[in-house]
Amino acid sequence: xxxxxxxSRYLVKRTGEKVxxxxxxxxxxxxxxxxxQDPGLGLRLIxxxxxxxxxxxxxxPEGYSVSREKKERFSLILESASTNQxxxxxxASSSSGxxxxxxxxxxxTRLTVL
Amino acid sequence: xxxxxxxxxxxxxxxxxTVTLSCTYDTSExxxxxxxxxxxxxxxxxxxxxxxxxxxxxxxxxxxxxNFQKAAKSFSLKISDSQLGDTAMYFCAWxxxxxxxxxxxxxxxxxxx
Numbered sequence: 001x002x003x004x005x006x007x008s009r010y011l012v013k014r015t016g017e018k019v020x021x022x023x024x025x026x027x028x029x030x031x032x033x034x035x036x037q038d039p040g041l042g043l044r045l046i047x048x049x050x051x052x053x054x055x056x057x058x059x060x061p062e063g064y065s066v067s068r069e070k071k072e073r074f075s076l077i078l079e080s081a082s083t084n085q086x087x088x089x090x091x092a093s094s095s096s097g098x099x100x101x102x103x104x105x106x107x108x109t110r111l112t113v114l
Numbered sequence: 115x116x117x118x119x120x121x122x123x124x125x126x127x128x129x130x131x132t133v134t135l136s137c138t139y140d141t142s143e144x145x146x147x148x149x150x151x152x153x154x155x156x157x158x159x160x161x162x163x164x165x166x167x168x169x170x171x172x173x174x175x176x177x178x179x180x181n182f183q184k185a186a187k188s189f190s191l192k193i194s195d196s197q198l199g200d201t202a203m204y205f206c207a208w209x210x211x212x213x214x215x216x217x218x219x220x221x222x223x224x225x226x227x
Contacts, residue, residue, distance in 0.1 A: 058214065102149070105158055
């Protein structure tokens, strides 16, 4: 059974803290993605990666960075958390194979920044 | 830039009835894929159905079917015989090649007993 896992379901941090959100997939997928989900705004792409050590900015990269040192792991980093980063964060992965572009999602991390 | 629009923020349907969720998109690409994803309350996002733009036949998965109108850039989802477990957020999404998915803002569907 294919799986995308995220390190925490719920996380509470304080303003100014450095926050790491981890995502791991076991499907040997090349592509990995980080989204944030807010009511009324849908899913917005933060960063994505097509290969190890590669990263691309999405629509809302400000205040975030990412790391992909291994194919199966894609980390999202909030360098200095702020209250407007309180949100649901979703990780996804997909294959680069022709016609195999379905994205598989993790369960999400609900982050609260106080 | 590609955009996906879901014009119905919320909908409700009686159990066993049929409901249609609307989605329109804007693109100049000729070859692309369209998806409907389902996100139940507090649960993981899962794929409901996908459509390849070059296929004229509408995709069907059990009680879920789409009405794909390429010229009108419309991609609606029909749920037949609605069940309580269909209560969820539904997202329409588009992609071409290896690009990231472009999502609509979602439709919250409530199935009422």
